[in-house]
């Protein structure tokens with residue numbers, strides 16, 4: 001999906017179904033330690049310059065003075081495009097307090113999924129597994145892991161079939177797995193702490209101890225899970241967010257997808273333009289933004305400059321720009337905007 005969406009010459013599924021957007025975070029893929037730039041984003045106008053270098057040299061211009069004062073020269077945010085061909089391993093990420101305690105990290109890995117669509121694979125529509133069903137305890141979960149009873153683990157989690165446009169917020173501590181066929185934008189705290197409870201991927205690729213417990217060992221890794229259990233209704237109330245129209249103008253609207261009331265760690269909204277429309281002066285109020293053109297083509301204007309944009313383009317909008325204006329051309333245009341953690 002990712003390659004087809006970006007109009008690649010010969011789209012195919014690989015073993016790395018993710019693209020990290022405007023990323024300053026280095027990926028940790030076992031066996032690929034030599035890929036020193038893996039995960040990092042480079043500039044289009046200066047292809048040998050990592051976005052990270054620009055931000056580190058100009059934190060106030062790039063990120064905003066208030067952000068830089070609170071979070072340093074770091075966006076505090078990671079955005080990914082994720083296109084899963086097979087089910088990803090059952091996993092959990094630490095919440096912020098657990099990440100502080102176990103990984104000495106200022107960030108956990110609460111994440112949210114904005115489903116763009118997906119595809120039916122082997123007769124099943126895209127699904128996700130999320131949240132323990134009633135009856136689960138730490139002892140039972142550890143037993144399922146040591147027995148590698150994958151079916152038992154799957155049955156212990158709720159299964160949801162998301163529709164395009166759905167949003168799910170997966171707070172740190174909530175066990176989950178992304179099923180095959182999902183195509184989404186993921187927004188998250190900027191770490192890569194993933195505790196996996198399967199010793200091999202569904203297609204049989206063995207996972208190293210490190211990939212399973214991230215150095216915590218086979219006992220402490222279970223401290224990363226929250227053992228709260230939920231009925232399906234409770235889980236949906238906790239994890240499923242509802243988009244709402246925040247602003248509307250001539251031929252355009254802005255939909256709030258994730259707000260700081262849902263989580264302090266990030267927010268997300270989407271600008272939708274009809275054919276030939278000019279959008280509002282879209283401002284992030286002194287903060288930076290990461291944008292992805294989800295569909296269509298047109299122009300982005302800032303100051304007296306403009307640039308053509310089209311589906312698949314990824315933009316880092318520095319905080320020093322007061323606003324950008326989008327105009328559509330040859331059809332509707334949709335842009336999703338990802339914003340950094342709240343300041344208060």
Ligand SMILES: O=P(O)(O)OC[C@H]1O[C@@H](O)[C@@H](O)[C@@H](O)[C@@H]1O
Pocket residue numbers: 018080088089091111177178186188194196
């Ligand atoms: O276990 P793998 O296949 O590496 O999946 C890892 C991916 O899982 C998803 O649930 C998200 O947490 C992504 O941010 C993460 O990169």
